[in-house]
Amino acid sequence: MQRLTEHPVLGPLGGQPISFEFDGIVYPAIEGDSVASALLACGIRTLRRSKQAGEPRGIYCGIGHCYECRVTVDGKSSVRACITPVADGMVVKPGPAPAEARP
């Protein structure tokens, strides 16, 4: 619904469809997507919860500067969803991983 398959200046969108997992659910993506853009295209805005108050957090700066969008990708903790390309079969979990769960 939020994916721009057509654009008045940029034209039609190409790219190979792939899929990945976030928080236990499989989502579609297009090769070249970042983890954050693929999730947003599926309507997923919340990427983690704040440590103390448990408030939802999503994309903020979009350039890897603010670390608000950190997630765990294939077991690697504190990865920035906004600058990490999504890959077919990738397993993403919200927020950073607890220390003992890290590989």
Place this chain on the structure above:
Amino acid sequence: MTAFDVAIVGAGPAGLSAAIAAAEAGGRVAVVDENRVPGGRLLGQLHQESKDSWWIGQKVAAGLGERAAAAGVELFCGREVWGMHPGWFLALDGGDTISAPHVVLASGAAERAMPIPGWTLPGVMTVGAAQTLTNFYRVRPGQRIAVVGVDPLSLTVAHELKMAGADVVGIFLPPLSKLSGQGGHPGHNLGYLSGLASLAPNAFLRAAAGLVRNPVARKAAARLYPESGVPVLGVPLKLKQSITAIEGDERVRAVEVTDIDAQGRPKGRTRLLEVDCVCLSGGLYPVQELTGGCAAARIDELGGQVPLHSEEMETTLKNVFVAGNVTGIEGAKVAMAQGTVAGLAVAARLGLAEPARLRDAIASVDDVRRTSPITFLPNVGEGRRKAGELWAAAGTHQQAEAQAWA
């Protein structure tokens, strides 16, 4: 440890241009960027340059990337620089080190935070994030979007969101506060728009842009500004309303809109406007995380703290150069011109470039600046002049110190 002639931090327009200049001259060049995709802020850029030509940043980025690769530049994309140590050595994430006698720091700009109540809700993001999502990743950040903050970047992005089919309900002022500084003042914002004269299709804004040098006229324009706003490129510019809070539980549901007077003071009336996305524009500032060892100055006309540098873009640290928005907020074309200067300056040090080529490149930076379609900061020329004076003073001081040691 991998050795190069020059290590460049940042694969945006400045860093890639520096890499191309140095590598095409014959230098061994490494470029490091924490984003896996090279291009920096180019990736999101999309605006009309003339009647039938568009600046499509991602195409420019792809072109620069291809040219760099063809010249033998080694790109370390998706890698972080954790530290920079004299010599020079760049410590990368995971323990790798790049060594090079010359460094170009092209770390670019980040957006100032605008912490209005509710700003951490999913659906609230910077205009820069919205721009990259829309134009590069081709995902609309929302269906009904409010833009907060009035500056050349926010107006451009509002227009891009509109082009992408979003309903942009308006471009609003931030609340008047210590944090937003003058950003919440309608008269100030009219002044800010002077850099946009060429982008403003609207007679009122063109007139306003012409009036801004006169403070009395600016006040009058602020007073006469219509309550409903004025459409700019199809988006209502609301200089008489500010967003005072963002509402929502798990995500953005609405913004709280407050009517303000010509001085930016709230007039009491507030209402909720339903939106699913809010784009904040607090303005860009130069990122200085790696320039700590260079003499620097805070120059507001350039967007904040900047390293002092020579015409050849060298800082007070020998063989450490800078280029692009790290030296002050300007457009991509200026960044590219500065990057070319830094790359040629390094090549000249290596005996690979003619001094005349470097001189030409230096001269072209000002030409590019003069003909830029967008000026992000209204007094950037004044800022560059101040920085130049401070450099001259620092240079004299350094010479004196060098003589004292001799």
Place this chain on the structure above:
Amino acid sequence: MGIKTADAVVIGAGVIGSSIAFRLAEQGRKVVLVEKAGPGAGASGSCDKAIFLQSKRPGIHMELALASRRMYDTLEAELEADLELKNDGGMVAIETPEHLDFMRDFVRKQRDAGIAVELLDGNEARRRQPCLSPHVLGASFSPDDAEVNPLALNTALFRAAARHGAQTMTHCEVTGIRASAGRVTAVETRRGSISTPLVINAAGPFAGQVGQLAGVHVPVKPRRGTILISEAVEPMVNGSMLCAQYIAAKHLAAVGSGNVPPYGIGLSLGQTESGNLLIGGSREFAGFEKASGPDVMAAIAGHAIRIVPALAKIRIIRSMTGFRPYTGDGLPIIDRAPELGGYVIAAGHEGDGIALAPITGILVRDLVDGKTGPFLHALTVNRFAVPIPA
């Protein structure tokens, strides 16, 4: 701008200078607190958060720390501020038989001095501090060790000084001290002159340079330290932790043979309220050169990971390097300068600035009031008859 006058000018708004300014202003003195950068911009803002008693050498060092530690019990109320003070104890991890012998002796002396400290075997140490490596032989533990947020402490002392009428001048460098007939008459700053009969040099590692402005010899030199800071993680460290090597390095004691880490490294580990780990640290003499290099950071990390293996998986987000004010015997100088009337030195707390800030304010107040007390005789500048070793 008219000519300022003050009863006392305090130079340096770290925890020491701010504490002194607070105590002097509290008495009704007209105080000006002058700071080259911002409050806590130096050592006070680049240190860990522990208030350790059991790292102190039994004797005057320990008694001073104890007296200061007691003041912390009421300090939050007195300063009307939340200092994030936690009385959650501290531990010194012991890795080798040589260190075990050294610490056994150290602990015995501390118990004799009245400190509640016990020696735990390896299993008991790991029960209280599960993050410890299986090779750790034991630990000393004291429930009296505590933690505080140094930035909150600095800010609270600075504000308390201002609240009691001290005038604060930040981002204002002192450029000279004027004297007449062997007595201080004024302090020159970048923002004008302050007429005063009393100046207090609380410039920490820079106390030597500030001393030179008045021809006063202050035998303090900078001892560089680097601390790594991690991302916020779930609670994993109970209270504060050191290693026995830290105690040895701090007191320049040679314990055991071989395997001494480079750069004067000894573990200090604590966790902030928001979850970030502070992982220290090094002790080096390198003048005022702030760039400590990647090798130091790698060595700190390697040493810390050996004792707390889970740290290997945690992301370091930044590091900070500062200069401790080093005197050579682990004690600060709190004394009148013999060369110049009206010039007081209060510097050289090395790594104990946070622990000793409360008592230092009181000691300087007493010194200025002409009182003696149990400590000042041991903190004189004349105790360094010979220059400190380079």
